[in-house]
Amino acid sequence: MGKIIVAGIGPGSREDITPAVLNAVGRADAVVGYKYYFQFIEPFVKAGCTCIDTGMKQERERAEQAFGLAEEGKTVVIISSGDAGLYGMAPLIYEMAQERRSSVEIETLPGISAFQKAASLLGAPIGHDTCLISLSDLMTPWEVIERRIEAAAVADFVTAVYNPRSHGRYWQLYRLQELMLQHRRAETPVGCVRQAGRDGQTVWLTTLGGLDPEDVDMFTVVIIGNSQSYIRDGRFITPRGYYRGQADGDARIGQQIMMESFRTIEGELRRHDYPLDHKWALLHAIHTTADFDMENILYTDSGAVEAIYNKVASGELRTIITDVTMALNGIRKGALARLGIEAKCYLPDPRVAPMAAEGITRTQAGIRLAVEEHPDALFAFGNAPTALMELCHLIRKGKARPAGIIAAPVGFVHVRESKHMVKPFKDIPKIIVEGRKGGSNLAATLCNAVLTLDDAAQLKPGRDL
Numbered sequence: 001m002g003k004i005i006v007a008g009i010g011p012g013s014r015e016d017i018t019p020a021v022l023n024a025v026g027r028a029d030a031v032v033g034y035k036y037y038f039q040f041i042e043p044f045v046k047a048g049c050t051c052i053d054t055g056m057k058q059e060r061e062r063a064e065q066a067f068g069l070a071e072e073g074k075t076v077v078i079i080s081s082g083d084a085g086l087y088g089m090a091p092l093i094y095e096m097a098q099e100r101r102s103s104v105e106i107e108t109l110p111g112i113s114a115f116q117k118a119a120s121l122l123g124a125p126i127g128h129d130t131c132l133i134s135l136s137d138l139m140t141p142w143e144v145i146e147r148r149i150e151a152a153a154v155a156d157f158v159t160a161v162y163n164p165r166s167h168g169r170y171w172q173l174y175r176l177q178e179l180m181l182q183h184r185r186a187e188t189p190v191g192c193v194r195q196a197g198r199d200g201q202t203v204w205l206t207t208l209g210g211l212d213p214e215d216v217d218m219f220t221v222v223i224i225g226n227s228q229s230y231i232r233d234g235r236f237i238t239p240r241g242y243y244r245g246q247a248d249g250d251a252r253i254g255q256q257i258m259m260e261s262f263r264t265i266e267g268e269l270r271r272h273d274y275p276l277d278h279k280w281a282l283l284h285a286i287h288t289t290a291d292f293d294m295e296n297i298l299y300t301d302s303g304a305v306e307a308i309y310n311k312v313a314s315g316e317l318r319t320i321i322t323d324v325t326m327a328l329n330g331i332r333k334g335a336l337a338r339l340g341i342e343a344k345c346y347l348p349d350p351r352v353a354p355m356a357a358e359g360i361t362r363t364q365a366g367i368r369l370a371v372e373e374h375p376d377a378l379f380a381f382g383n384a385p386t387a388l389m390e391l392c393h394l395i396r397k398g399k400a401r402p403a404g405i406i407a408a409p410v411g412f413v414h415v416r417e418s419k420h421m422v423k424p425f426k427d428i429p430k431i432i433v434e435g436r437k438g439g440s441n442l443a444a445t446l447c448n449a450v451l452t453l454d455d456a457a458q459l460k461p462g463r464d465l
Contacts, residue, residue: 008111
């Protein structure tokens, strides 16, 4: 009884064929494979070796021929591109051996896969957990493929895509892109390699949002990064984590925990295409509350967080006013000192009590005093809807012109109405926690998000802890 050696010959260049495979080909009595691949191994075949080449989609026929020769006592090498165990001939050979109840010895020799070759050309995109998905539904129902795509997207796997597109399979890559964008940022790096290791090799980088499926064909491998992947100097890199400790090494333990929390939150967001300044505020809100409903109820005017931060950075904004001392206490003192910002709450001011005796709340009185002295401050509300309503009245009277408003009062009486009252002021950047939810902790953390917006791109919160 002979032997079948299932050999992966790599992605398509002689330089990428392993010595073990070349040695097996050189000893074979017969070589069986798809005719296109013989050009890569012909120089290594020994004299007198039988070469049987067949066309595409004749995998079963090739396998049957290999068994027939091996059962005659011959050593047969059946070649498969890339790695024979990845969408290659190896599984078929083992299954056919069971079907035939064959006692032919079977050996598998690994090869460099197309996704490995593509990865090496792109840089280091598969440096962390990676999965492979074929979009060919010839033998796998599309419903199953779609579940696998979604699972890979949710689990944040680097994803290598085989058989992404052909003349008949024109829409599947569009659907994969759509599913991935439900769980990944549009800026997620994507690398494409066509004819990896062969004549006509083409390599290009894009993003998940910028990927054009029309540029891709059946000879292309597409690699989609995870949430940590990035492109630098024309190289696609997915870090393993060796430098995380070093990069975060100047951070104290509290900041390190906060950074890890933000990474976790970002990975679990329902959407990943938020503008950076809104996402930064959202991450702070969820981190403070552990409530992912913030994704539904945190409202920001377009560019509001960035607009308020720019006033801080330019020196135009020098004062933050809060409705209650609890919100004041949550604003990071280090950030205030670093930026030269004063944060104040007028609730303890001795002038408040006499004003409140006239029939308004103490927080309303505090806001009246604040507007007299700091009409252009950033006003942050986490407790008192009456204070927010008071500010709205003073704006309409022309007495207040806030640099921004953070509206997050919490409760049941006038809370929703107070937030509705703020929205018509189109020329004032606003951050609003809609509905009944809110709180002093939210008002404070949203102030902190504004003060640290320059850390958002690196996802590095907690600088001033």
